[in-house]
Amino acid sequence: MIDTAIRTTCPYCGVGCGVIAERDDASGAWAVRGDPGHPANFGRLCVKGAALAETIGLDGRLLHPMIGGAAAGWETALDLVAEKFSAVIAEHGPDSVAFYVSGQLLTEDYYAANKLMKGFIGSANIDTNSRLCMSSTVAGHVRAFGSDTVPGCYEDLDLADLVVLVGSNTAWCHPVAFQRILAAKTRRPDMRIVVIDPRRTATAECADLHLAIRPGSDAILFNGLLAHLKGEETDLDVGVPLEQIVSFFSWFADTEKTVTVWSQGINQSSSGTDKVDAIINCHLLTGRIGRPGMGPFSLTGQPNAMGGREVGGLANMLAAHMGFDEANVERVGRFWNAPRMAAKPGLKAVDLFKAVKDGRIKALWVMATNPAVSLPEADEVRAAMAACPFVVISECEADTDSAQFAHVRLPALAWGEKVGTVTNSERRISRQRPFLPAPGEARGDWWIIAQVAGRMGFGEAFAWTGAGEIFDEFCRLTAFENDGARDLDLAGLVGGDYESLEPIQWPVKAPGQGTARLFADGRFYHPDGRSRMLDIEPRPPARLPDEAFPLILNTGRMRDQWHTMTRTGRSARLAAHAPEPLLSVHPRDALRFGLADGGLARVSGRRAAVVLRVALDSGQRPGEVFAPIHWNDRTASGAVVGSLIDAATDPVSGQPELKQAPVMVAPLAAAWHGVLLSRNPVELPRSLYWAKAAGHAHSIWRLAGEAGEDWPATAKQWLGTDGEWIEFLDPNRGHYRGARLVDGRLDSVLFVFPWATDFSPDWVAAAFGRAAIEGGERATLVAGAPPGGDRGRDKTVCACFNVGLATIRAAIRDHRLSSAAEVGADAEGRDQLRLVRAGNSGDPGRGGAEGGLEPVTPWPSPGATAAG
Ligand SMILES: Nc1nc2c(c(=O)[nH]1)N[C@H]1C(S)=C(S)[C@@H](COP(=O)(O)OP(=O)(O)OC[C@H]3O[C@@H](n4cnc5c(=O)[nH]c(N)nc54)[C@H](O)[C@@H]3O)O[C@H]1N2
Ligand SMILES: Nc1nc2c(c(=O)[nH]1)N[C@H]1C(S)=C(S)[C@@H](COP(=O)(O)OP(=O)(O)OC[C@H]3O[C@@H](n4cnc5c(=O)[nH]c(N)nc54)[C@H](O)[C@@H]3O)O[C@H]1N2
Numbered sequence: 001m002i003d004t005a006i007r008t009t010c011p012y013c014g015v016g017c018g019v020i021a022e023r024d025d026a027s028g029a030w031a032v033r034g035d036p037g038h039p040a041n042f043g044r045l046c047v048k049g050a051a052l053a054e055t056i057g058l059d060g061r062l063l064h065p066m067i068g069g070a071a072a073g074w075e076t077a078l079d080l081v082a083e084k085f086s087a088v089i090a091e092h093g094p095d096s097v098a099f100y101v102s103g104q105l106l107t108e109d110y111y112a113a114n115k116l117m118k119g120f121i122g123s124a125n126i127d128t129n130s131r132l133c134m135s136s137t138v139a140g141h142v143r144a145f146g147s148d149t150v151p152g153c154y155e156d157l158d159l160a161d162l163v164v165l166v167g168s169n170t171a172w173c174h175p176v177a178f179q180r181i182l183a184a185k186t187r188r189p190d191m192r193i194v195v196i197d198p199r200r201t202a203t204a205e206c207a208d209l210h211l212a213i214r215p216g217s218d219a220i221l222f223n224g225l226l227a228h229l230k231g232e233e234t235d236l237d238v239g240v241p242l243e244q245i246v247s248f249f250s251w252f253a254d255t256e257k258t259v260t261v262w263s264q265g266i267n268q269s270s271s272g273t274d275k276v277d278a279i280i281n282c283h284l285l286t287g288r289i290g291r292p293g294m295g296p297f298s299l300t301g302q303p304n305a306m307g308g309r310e311v312g313g314l315a316n317m318l319a320a321h322m323g324f325d326e327a328n329v330e331r332v333g334r335f336w337n338a339p340r341m342a343a344k345p346g347l348k349a350v351d352l353f354k355a356v357k358d359g360r361i362k363a364l365w366v367m368a369t370n371p372a373v374s375l376p377e378a379d380e381v382r383a384a385m386a387a388c389p390f391v392v393i394s395e396c397e398a399d400t401d402s403a404q405f406a407h408v409r410l411p412a413l414a415w416g417e418k419v420g421t422v423t424n425s426e427r428r429i430s431r432q433r434p435f436l437p438a439p440g441e442a443r444g445d446w447w448i449i450a451q452v453a454g455r456m457g458f459g460e461a462f463a464w465t466g467a468g469e470i471f472d473e474f475c476r477l478t479a480f481e482n483d484g485a486r487d488l489d490l491a492g493l494v495g496g497d498y499e500s501l502e503p504i505q506w507p508v509k510a511p512g513q514g515t516a517r518l519f520a521d522g523r524f525y526h527p528d529g530r531s532r533m534l535d536i537e538p539r540p541p542a543r544l545p546d547e548a549f550p551l552i553l554n555t556g557r558m559r560d561q562w563h564t565m566t567r568t569g570r571s572a573r574l575a576a577h578a579p580e581p582l583l584s585v586h587p588r589d590a591l592r593f594g595l596a597d598g599g600l601a602r603v604s605g606r607r608a609a610v611v612l613r614v615a616l617d618s619g620q621r622p623g624e625v626f627a628p629i630h631w632n633d634r635t636a637s638g639a640v641v642g643s644l645i646d647a648a649t650d651p652v653s654g655q656p657e658l659k660q661a662p663v664m665v666a667p668l669a670a671a672w673h674g675v676l677l678s679r680n681p682v683e684l685p686r687s688l689y690w691a692k693a694a695g696h697a698h699s700i701w702r703l704a705g706e707a708g709e710d711w712p713a714t715a716k717q718w719l720g721t722d723g724e725w726i727e728f729l730d731p732n733r734g735h736y737r738g739a740r741l742v743d744g745r746l747d748s749v750l751f752v753f754p755w756a757t758d759f760s761p762d763w764v765a766a767a768f769g770r771a772a773i774e775g776g777e778r779a780t781l782v783a784g785a786p787p788g789g790d791r792g793r794d795k796t797v798c799a800c801f802n803v804g805l806a807t808i809r810a811a812i813r814d815h816r817l818s819s820a821a822e823v824g825a826d827a828e829g830r831d832q833l834r835l836v837r838a839g840n841s842g843d844p845g846r847g848g849a850e851g852g853l854e855p856v857t858p859w860p861s862p863g864a865t866a867a868g
């Protein structure tokens, strides 16, 4: 029986899906499903959203303020933070301190941090991880439109006749938006999808046309398109067959209802702002903007990347879409009654950490981001944090790669606990509502900021008693002396009922009246009311391959992990898709560099090296490799790809080039390979390769080592000598298997092989769930296969329902199924296999993207969604 159901918003990607959290009265367990009433998803969730309930446990959470390694009360910790910041400011001035914040803060948290830094400390040294994510788009929008405006909405994806996806692996990174595109294509098979991405991604596999262009050459392509649209001659050297370019250009020219969607393949570039404007130019020239079914559409990454842009979380924006011109600084100062307004932009993320490194910044407060992993030159970032005299980190997790450098750690409420709002890619503001009690002493981020502000002497301006008051103040600021001069206007939400706030798209000039699209009237936000077409001179990536580093490393996301894995890393179901950090390599490059499929590769850049598991992929262009960004020092022995990448930035936006870095690869010759499962944490020597993934009642490590071991002795050294050991050793062939039981219960298991293997002992994993292992069963723990079957090598294909490949193959064989849709229907009558690779199966319009067990509301028929 369900006794509580709370409507809230998914904390992952910028699609901003509504979710309903429901508690089962009998078990007390929470379950999460899509909210059929939310206009971003109409009930659908992707696999990450569907797994949310598996990630809300308190293991590893930071539950108390910590000074150094010791728990301290809130009073002591807050006093210390306020004292240190005040002292540094008094001695060295406001620009000697900085905040580094995140698109995963809620709007209210973000607003509080921005107000404290820009209005009260008097510096603009507050920047955000959105610098690594959306800042080129912000700069591109501002140059073209005079404002950071996303002109369109998701409904345009339903209505478009041509959807161009540029540098966006939408199928994996914005799965529910991708579903919406595929559903439209199912309804109207004439609709076309073009994907522009050097890699053949899951997204590209669904496209009518995939342009696998040379990395970084997008501006050449879109300049060429612009010339074609103008009827001019053009240089078309983008590394793909000319016929493909002709198809793309003619489709674009002939299709009025065209939406061009882009994401990090465009933004994360040393010429990202130009690339954004090269795309926007084509829409401005053709007038395809702000009208149904057309427009340039940047998909935002984080759940509240957009909210951060709104409040002014970027160092070069002031607040509420106002910049640092004198009139706006004066206006915001008056509104805040601020004693000390920042008068000029502050340091952008990469420069901010450089200033920490060289001692200009002496106190740093990091909130809701993990810069030691996610910034380029991650080694330099770590050195900077280590050298900084005072580092404060607001976190949900006790242990992250960044948190190890903190002098003070402040426990923040997590998703499901905190109160606030987020804005998604289509400018839609939605509530996050808590359904879990605050654990330990954790507090909301805004509360922590307001407490520190109070102790710094600014109590009056930070005297909010709840997030709703902050939201109201923010709405009033957006409307303050606006008179239509600024796109962001929330006048219609001022004084509204925060608790019952329904999802709504800004601007909201009057209560209940959201706005689906802007610019259809041809009025933009430059002083003359017009837009600007920019003259773009394409530039290559800042660092090009050479003899020493002949390959281009491309980095990005995997379907089932979120960033540095602090949340998704807790789910065994999500870990199954990719339990190790992979390096995707074209077979030709594997031959050239001596790499084997499933073997290990050492990938080195100028400043560092990582070790990754090789996955052959003919969808890579030869000369280019791809690695995921998720693994870090908590989850692998050495897989922080940011340490390989130089911090070359875009001169306009300051966004670093994270997609093109020259590297070298070489095989790592391992003497042995292993799989370790343990109920308890295990300390492994640094010299090994290891990658850790969540199991159900245990963790799983994949291991490899370059030196041979005396296995019975080593196993005990790692796992403990006491308890009961069951072992099998074949020293000649290099096989070892050992299981340790404590009080009759399985504690840990180690399998060692002489070769690389994707061996995954499901039957042993299941044994961790049992209270006792019976005598007869014990031997099977160290057997190379489960009792009576070969499921040990079963790779999980469908993460939603844990369906193994062998199971699927058996179903195909036994029932003579031919299409993925049939297989899906066969598997226990559910839509299990739908979207094994997000979208390549039967009828994608039906059922959830990945995981929708619940019936979902059909996508609205075109024209039916109101902006509200
Ligand atoms: N599963 C999952 N989803 C996520 C996230 C996550 O961590 N996990 N994070 C969220 C966040 S914050 C963000 S910003 C988004 C990112 O969403 P995306 O931008 O879609 O994801 P990425 O994998 O970073 O990169 C997208 C694609 O850019 C391509 N690319 C690289 N170089 C070029 C180039 O020169 N030109 C072109 N045209 N393409 C290129 C890459 O091959 C890659 O397929 O995802 C969001 N959604
Ligand atoms: N090489 C390479 N690097 C990249 C990218 C890439 O494509 N390639 N992508 C870049 C992009 S687009 C992004 S967005 C970044 C993401 O990089 P990060 O922001 O560094 O990654 P996250 O793991 O999301 O870090 C969020 C942290 O905040 C904590 N947290 C979660 N919720 C809250 C909260 O409510 N309050 C507080 N105080 N803490 C919270 C989490 O535990 C986690 O430690 O990575 C960037 N780095």
Ligand code: SF4
Pocket (backbone or CB within 6 Å): 010, 011, 012, 013, 014, 015, 016, 017, 041, 044, 045, 046, 047, 048, 049, 050, 173, 174, 175, 176, 177
């Ligand atoms: S698409 Fe997935 S990750 Fe993104 S908001 Fe929806 S459920 Fe969450």
Ligand SMILES: [Mo]
Pocket (backbone or CB within 6 Å): 132, 133, 134, 301, 302
């Ligand atoms: Mo992002």
